[in-house]
Amino acid sequence: MTPIQSFGAAETVTGSCHFLQLKQGPQILVDCGMFQGYAEKRAYEDFGFDPKKVDVLLITHAHLDHVGRIPKLVKEGFNGRIISLRATIDIMEVILMDSAKIMHEDYKTAFKKAQRRGEEDKVTPPLYTLEDVQSVFDLDIQYAEYDQPVAINKDVKATFRNAGHILGSATIQIDFKEEQQNKTIVFSGDLGNDEDIIMPPPESVQNADALYIESTYGDRNHRALKGSIQEFKDAVINTLMNQGNVLIPSFAVERSQEILLLLKQMYYDDELPPCKIFLDSPMAIRATDIYNQYHDELNETANDFIKKDGSVFDFPPLEYTLKGSDSMKINDEESGCIIIAGSGMCSGGRILHHFKHRLWNARNSVIFVGYQAQGTLGRLMVDGAEEIRIYRETIKVRAKMYMINGFSAHADQGELLNWIGNFKKLDKVFLIHGERDKQEIFKTAIEERFHKTVHIVEYAEEVWI
Numbered sequence: 001m002t003p004i005q006s007f008g009a010a011e012t013v014t015g016s017c018h019f020l021q022l023k024q025g026p027q028i029l030v031d032c033g034m035f036q037g038y039a040e041k042r043a044y045e046d047f048g049f050d051p052k053k054v055d056v057l058l059i060t061h062a063h064l065d066h067v068g069r070i071p072k073l074v075k076e077g078f079n080g081r082i083i084s085l086r087a088t089i090d091i092m093e094v095i096l097m098d099s100a101k102i103m104h105e106d107y108k109t110a111f112k113k114a115q116r117r118g119e120e121d122k123v124t125p126p127l128y129t130l131e132d133v134q135s136v137f138d139l140d141i142q143y144a145e146y147d148q149p150v151a152i153n154k155d156v157k158a159t160f161r162n163a164g165h166i167l168g169s170a171t172i173q174i175d176f177k178e179e180q181q182n183k184t185i186v187f188s189g190d191l192g193n194d195e196d197i198i199m200p201p202p203e204s205v206q207n208a209d210a211l212y213i214e215s216t217y218g219d220r221n222h223r224a225l226k227g228s229i230q231e232f233k234d235a236v237i238n239t240l241m242n243q244g245n246v247l248i249p250s251f252a253v254e255r256s257q258e259i260l261l262l263l264k265q266m267y268y269d270d271e272l273p274p275c276k277i278f279l280d281s282p283m284a285i286r287a288t289d290i291y292n293q294y295h296d297e298l299n300e301t302a303n304d305f306i307k308k309d310g311s312v313f314d315f316p317p318l319e320y321t322l323k324g325s326d327s328m329k330i331n332d333e334e335s336g337c338i339i340i341a342g343s344g345m346c347s348g349g350r351i352l353h354h355f356k357h358r359l360w361n362a363r364n365s366v367i368f369v370g371y372q373a374q375g376t377l378g379r380l381m382v383d384g385a386e387e388i389r390i391y392r393e394t395i396k397v398r399a400k401m402y403m404i405n406g407f408s409a410h411a412d413q414g415e416l417l418n419w420i421g422n423f424k425k426l427d428k429v430f431l432i433h434g435e436r437d438k439q440e441i442f443k444t445a446i447e448e449r450f451h452k453t454v455h456i457v458e459y460a461e462e463v464w465i
Helices: 037-044 070-075 086-117 130-136 225-241 255-268 282-293 300-309 324-332 351-358 377-382 413-421 436-450
Strands: 003-006 018-021 027-030 056-058 081-085 140-144 150-153 156-162 170-178 181-187 207-214 246-249 276-279 318-320 337-341 365-368 387-390 393-396 400-403 425-432 453-456 462-464
Touching: 003 207, 070 086, 070 130, 081 086, 081 156, 086 130, 086 140, 086 282, 207 413, 225 246, 225 255, 225 365, 225 400, 246 351, 255 276, 255 282, 255 300, 255 318, 255 337, 276 282, 324 351, 337 351, 351 387, 351 393, 365 377, 377 387, 377 400, 413 436, 425 436, 436 453
Parallel strands: 027 056, 056 081, 081 140, 181 207, 207 425, 246 337, 246 365, 276 318, 276 337, 365 400, 425 453
Antiparallel strands: 003 018, 003 462, 018 027, 150 156, 156 170, 170 181, 387 393
């Protein structure tokens, strides 16, 4: 039998990292993600396995919680093969370089403060550097294609199927032979919605002896996307017609591209009042270029724009402000602007400069299109803060706040259950990538509908397949 251990995304949603130790074959790691939120300090702990003994790293997609510890893995001895989609590798480079820069800046700030207290030795150095990130891309990288098996060796193959979550996201099916018996393990990765603004629905899988499935929203169903889109349109139109400006704090990968596609559709449908649109995030601009490059992996709506005007995202009102000087010029625009900038939870980035210049004006609005975690500036504003502190200055919050909850890149409970229902042969189900209370609800739902054995995976627990 084959042991599988999860050294992340076990009873939590971050740190995805799953280790397969084939009895007579390669040692395979699926993802190596960053711990985030309350668990972020765990990223500095030992992996729980020897990185030198990992032969192959398979990557489901390029979100930080799935790739964020790969430079640490390489730094500590991993020298094997990396297999994933080209789009995932390209986005991963953007994500990891940004992660390393943020770590470096945070370290410099913390070190300066510690110097004044004489406590420099207590400052934790960055988990990795830009040089460590570059070392990842010096390794042997093999590019997979959807639905085309990749031979890991003569008895082991991996097949990547479109998971519909973000560009390049995949469900990974691992087929291997053990003691003359064929076995199949499937890792769902993060599954997208059946109806998404930019991505196609997740591709189904037919057979598995063991399914490791995400359970982020295993306890609930999302609000209908159509209603969220209409709410977004109404907020944009009302603000612009009131001679105001729209500020959209947005995540650089996936959410920014969804917003651009919505605005472009509004433009061609004559729903968008005259305005200027600024994508004011270097990271989002780079991600948008990658999305445009791999447009054939996006949905029909996105590719209809390619046929219409040669680009998924470009249209007359849109400007990309890559340089800081161009970003500053946006301040000269008094009204009629839509500004999309990071970070998504307002913890940093150019959105703070725009808040400083525009939050005090009651004609303006802020549209939150992603989850705002407890303790973030975004959450403070969503919860009704009357003033905030930015760059040591108190800013009155007079702009109107909109919180639109329906834009999720994750499948909800109903969609997850329907995806499981497409299996023709399925033995056991293992729940990962979810909080324990949500997993308990999802576990019950699976058992009641499919009468399958369902297990909630614990950290470092040995599961034998």
